[in-house]
Amino acid sequence: MSTKMIYLQPVPVRIWHWLNAFGIITLCVSGAQIRFPEYITLLGSYRSAIMLHNTAGIVVALSFSLWFIYYKLVANSLADIYIPKGSDLTTGLFRQAVFYFFAYFFGVPNPHHATPGSKFNPLQKSAYLTIMFVLMPFVSLTGILLMNVGPMREIVLLIGGLKLIVAVHFLLACSLTAFLFTHVYLATMGKTPLAYFKPMWTGWEKDEHPEAEQAHFQTRLP
């Protein structure tokens, strides 16, 4: 099997990804302490948890801006990479789901081959579309409102009040936490457990020969 290296993750994407990753983990832990202070004291005082949560929130919001600016204005590939195409929705989602929940257990290779122009399989596209265009913006906006309740009080009341905003922020944060577990787990499903982690650190990914894998895919189907 021939192997070549492809440059899959440019520097701005990697910076965004790791800022985002460590930022969201920090937000999850500090957020848990803020909501359940009688049970969780991992970060010391309540005030420390608040300050850390606010700081991490700002970092994640800024990194989100970096992500958007890079993909939309610099690479101009936001829609191509993140918005599923017609074929993704009609057959791609099903094919990828069959792979993850059935074919994978029989050793069939991943039907999707990542390239710089098509990084994500149809399931990834749908998930990331929801994460990056719904969850992240709304969790950031509700977080900004909660950080500035005094100056933004009228907006808070107009939306429905503090409790509604806290409820939305909390449920979105839980959804992101759920995604985090799934995301990290799926990242271990490469040829080796770290195969998908390395490109996000170095930028380069091993591209196994597509034709060979396709043949393999056909022969190993049960």
Next chain:
Amino acid sequence: MKPASRSQLKKQGIIMVLLLMSCIATSSLTHGGDYSFGDSLSKNVACLACHGDQPRVGSKNYIEPTNFGHTTHAKFGCTTCHDAISSTHPDGKSIARTTGCGDCHANIIAQYFASIHGDKTTCSGCHNPHTVFSPEEISVSGMNKQCAGCHDNNRIVATHSKWLPQTDLHLGAIACIACHSKAENYVINIYIAKRNYDPDTTLELAGYEELLRRSGSDSLHYLIDRNRDSYISLDELRKFNHDPANKDLYLKAMLTPVKPTHDFQTFDNRWDCSFCHASGPEVMQTSYLSLPQQNGTFQQVAVEKGAAMDALRAMPDFYLMGSTRNGLLNKIGFLIIAGGLVMPVGHGFLRFLSRKNRT
């Protein structure tokens, strides 16, 4: 005995009437020498006849009759404290006082003067004895105004903002004495405030007359207590918030100590945010709607337990992180996170079992 003539009877009658009148007059001389303070049922009437008339006595000696009439002090009567008034009053001379606050409030006096505040001012520095009400009859903003008499608000904000996140928000929703006294049990008092779109404007509570006009009845709490059972349900709070007629009002919830103390200082545990934020949802279950009264006080009406916990719109302006979290949302959040673990755990287990297929 020779019967009395008609003229003698007339003289005796006049004398009897005069004697009776003098008896009535002298019977009211209970304190202050020969000066009359009125009968026992309206013992303050004579004093207020002059002291309730500002143009007559001047602002320094003026006592607002309605406010004073509601105080416990009024029930004891003016002369309980002002017990050295001479028969020549008013004669322009200053009146010596032989009684002080400590005669009745000895425990509070001892507590206060042992605090770091004790050498700053005396009781009257904060309390006007003629308008002093019980803690539940004063709004939190009214309590804080007593502190603001000496403590400059800008300086308070500047000092607290060095360490307290969202300083304005905290200072606007907590009584100063919640942190600066030893009081440890709290309730949520809900006030009807005027919605002011300028964030720099300080809190303005809606007044008695305005709310009475809106209620369209003789009692303010019918404005929210629609079924008139003297009990405010969460549903009634929501309806008040949803009513377009109330769009220029909002419910302002504030944290208030149940039993304020006078040992003013900054306690170490108040620096720790978890004193309030980790107090647990159980502590925040009790709320009262505090409505202004005609006499300047506030009246508390019980609110359904758990108002501070309600998720949506009952009290849209109040949320105490960590302590007013909603149990149902916690369960939903837990299920969402558990859903995220299905893939690593379930898929991971099958992946482990089928590992030989991928070698």
